[in-house]
Amino acid sequence: MRSESPFLLKIAAIGCVAFLHVPLLLIFLYAFTTEEKSFQFPPPGYTMKWFSIVWDRQDIWDAIGLSVKVAGIATLLALILGTCAAAAVSRARFFGRDHISLLFILPIALPGIVTGIALRSAFGIMDIPFSTWTIVLGHTTFCMVVVYNNVLARFRRTSGSMIEASMDLGADGFQTFRHVVLPQIASALLAGGMLAFALSFDEVIVTTFTAGQQATLPIWMLSELIRPRQRPITNVVAIFVIAVTFVPILAAYYLTREGEHTGGTGK
Amino acid sequence: MSFARSVSNSLFKHPNWFLALLLAPPLLWLGIAFLGSLFVFLFHSFFSIDEFSGFIKYEFTLSTFAELFRLSNFDVIIRSLVMATAVTLASVIIAFPFAYFAARYARGKWKALFYILVMLPLWSSYLVKVYAWKLILAKEGIISWLAGELHLTWALDALLAIPVIGGPSLSISFLGTFIVFVYVWLPFMILPTQAALERVPVNLIDASSDLGATPAQTFRNVIFPLALPGIIAGSIFTFSLTLGDYIIPQIIGNSSYFLGQTVYTLQGTAGNIPLAAAFTVVPIVIMGIYLAIAKKMGAFDAL
Numbered sequence: 001m002r003s004e005s006p007f008l009l010k011i012a013a014i015g016c017v018a019f020l021h022v023p024l025l026l027i028f029l030y031a032f033t034t035e036e037k038s039f040q041f042p043p044p045g046y047t048m049k050w051f052s053i054v055w056d057r058q059d060i061w062d063a064i065g066l067s068v069k070v071a072g073i074a075t076l077l078a079l080i081l082g083t084c085a086a087a088a089v090s091r092a093r094f095f096g097r098d099h100i101s102l103l104f105i106l107p108i109a110l111p112g113i114v115t116g117i118a119l120r121s122a123f124g125i126m127d128i129p130f131s132t133w134t135i136v137l138g139h140t141t142f143c144m145v146v147v148y149n150n151v152l153a154r155f156r157r158t159s160g161s162m163i164e165a166s167m168d169l170g171a172d173g174f175q176t177f178r179h180v181v182l183p184q185i186a187s188a189l190l191a192g193g194m195l196a197f198a199l200s201f202d203e204v205i206v207t208t209f210t211a212g213q214q215a216t217l218p219i220w221m222l223s224e225l226i227r228p229r230q231r232p233i234t235n236v237v238a239i240f241v242i243a244v245t246f247v248p249i250l251a252a253y254y255l256t257r258e259g260e261h262t263g264g265t266g267k
Numbered sequence: 268m269s270f271a272r273s274v275s276n277s278l279f280k281h282p283n284w285f286l287a288l289l290l291a292p293p294l295l296w297l298g299i300a301f302l303g304s305l306f307v308f309l310f311h312s313f314f315s316i317d318e319f320s321g322f323i324k325y326e327f328t329l330s331t332f333a334e335l336f337r338l339s340n341f342d343v344i345i346r347s348l349v350m351a352t353a354v355t356l357a358s359v360i361i362a363f364p365f366a367y368f369a370a371r372y373a374r375g376k377w378k379a380l381f382y383i384l385v386m387l388p389l390w391s392s393y394l395v396k397v398y399a400w401k402l403i404l405a406k407e408g409i410i411s412w413l414a415g416e417l418h419l420t421w422a423l424d425a426l427l428a429i430p431v432i433g434g435p436s437l438s439i440s441f442l443g444t445f446i447v448f449v450y451v452w453l454p455f456m457i458l459p460t461q462a463a464l465e466r467v468p469v470n471l472i473d474a475s476s477d478l479g480a481t482p483a484q485t486f487r488n489v490i491f492p493l494a495l496p497g498i499i500a501g502s503i504f505t506f507s508l509t510l511g512d513y514i515i516p517q518i519i520g521n522s523s524y525f526l527g528q529t530v531y532t533l534q535g536t537a538g539n540i541p542l543a544a545a546f547t548v549v550p551i552v553i554m555g556i557y558l559a560i561a562k563k564m565g566a567f568d569a570l
Contacts, residue, residue, distance in 0.1 A: 005372040012364035023399035039405040085293035111511020122304030173275025
């Protein structure tokens with residue numbers, strides 16, 4: 001019973017893997033179809049021309065540029081804020097600590113629409129015009145949580161005595177941070193940062209409320225999903241997005257696999 | 268450098284200052300940008316909209332909340348709840364065998380592979396996943412083609428002919444919405460379930476079968492109760508995410524509204540911020556109750 005699995009269980013498990021992955025693989029097939037007007041399966045013919053058409057599309061490059069810019073700034077801010085929060089919560093016991101740690105995960109525990117709509121109404125009340133920074137504001141709020149979770153997990157597994165030893169040996173706080181703390185949490189920061197980047201690059205729900213007329217790549221895709229006009233181009237953009245998000249996910253996995261999961265953190 | 272040193276030394280001597288310094292930036296960010304705007308928005312649910320001018324009347328009233336119970340609005344709440352429940356149950360049924368297999372029979376390299384196989388779809392683009400299903404469920408898509416090849420078109424037609432859940436094609440029916448929800452949130456169910464199953468001691472299962480329990484009895488009396496906190500932890504995600512989503516039903520499904528879309532339309536084109544705020548309170552209250560029950564059942568230890 002211990003070593004071999006029941007046949008039916010194996011089939012069910014394989015079925016689940018297929019259910020999770022076949023849909024994504026299908027997009028790769030569709031990116032080469034010659035059919036423009038519908039989602040006909042099997043594709044009537046195959047062509048490479050959509051890739052070069054997408055390459056020449058300035059609106060898509062602009063959307064990618066905005067997405068990268070927003071994700072970059074949001075990740076940087078999230079790294080600073082998330083690390084501060086994780087350091088405080090992991091090191092000290094203080095009044096209201098549990099409430100504060102609940103507050104830090106609230107942006108992902110509540111549905112994204114709640115965050116988005118709250119920000120939109122706040123911008124409206126304060127007459128803040130939509131800009132790159134309004135998008136960054138929304139993204140940082142949930143990216144912070146991903147960094148916080150990763151760095152907190154790392155702090156919990158490292159010992160505080162190293163820091164005390166460093167200070168005892170005459171290092172000041174900045175030297176201790178630079179030579180003791182930073183090397184300990186570096187890979188957690190990198191993993192958290194990459195996941196935060198992937199999350200921001202892909203985010204659409206909060207962005208619809210904070211972007212105004214600007215189009216990030218997910219916003220561009222959403223408008224194509226609601227009113228399909230350029231199906232073959234959407235296919236190519238979709239596999240580009242898959243490629244861009246898979247790299248950081250795999251890298252983050254290898255950086256943190258000795259320790260706890262980074263999963264289950266939600267979006 | 269000496270200034271830096273004196274600053275860092277005094278911080279080390281006064282850990283409370285240091286703590287305050289660490290906590291201030293993230294707390295200010297979340298407190299002002301997130302909680303601040305959330306409360307201001309939710310507070311609007313106590314106001315109402317003037318029916319003639321369309322402007323918000325800033326007078327305390329509960330009439331906006333009462334509007335939630337109007338038939339057309341209450342329908343939306345019930346529909347969202349039923350969908351979230353159905354999606355959660357289906358996720359449990361699909362996730363459990365996989366999680367059990369990965370937790371008990373996968374070893375070493377295989378275990379890592381299974382983990383990646385769940386993580387990749389979990390983290391890959393939400394919109395791309397929805398888009399993939401638009402391709403699959405379309406009338407001319409792969410499911411119709413497969414049904415044709417297997418001479419099962421009649422079965423697909425029969426399925427779509429079922430009232431309420433059916434429709435002209437899978438991509439414009441509740442059935443389609445349901446499938447996509449299950450697909451998108453399934454990894455959130457697999458991970459905590461698997462984590463809970465991994466903590467089930469193997470000797471408990473061996474002991475159960477040594478004492479004469481059939482595999483079904485062992486499952487019902489030993490494995491399932493021990494996995495339950497993990498399943499409930501996963502259900503928090505599947506339930507909450509389904510409840511708040513407004514993109515999937517907009518792209519795949521007939522045009523009936525769910526909570527998320529209702530809120531989106533009310534605050535956007537309809538411009539009824541008070542009612543939008545009242546509708547936003549609904550999932551927050553439901554999730555509050557859900558989390559309280561989940562906490563009682565030990566789900567937070569399984570997260």
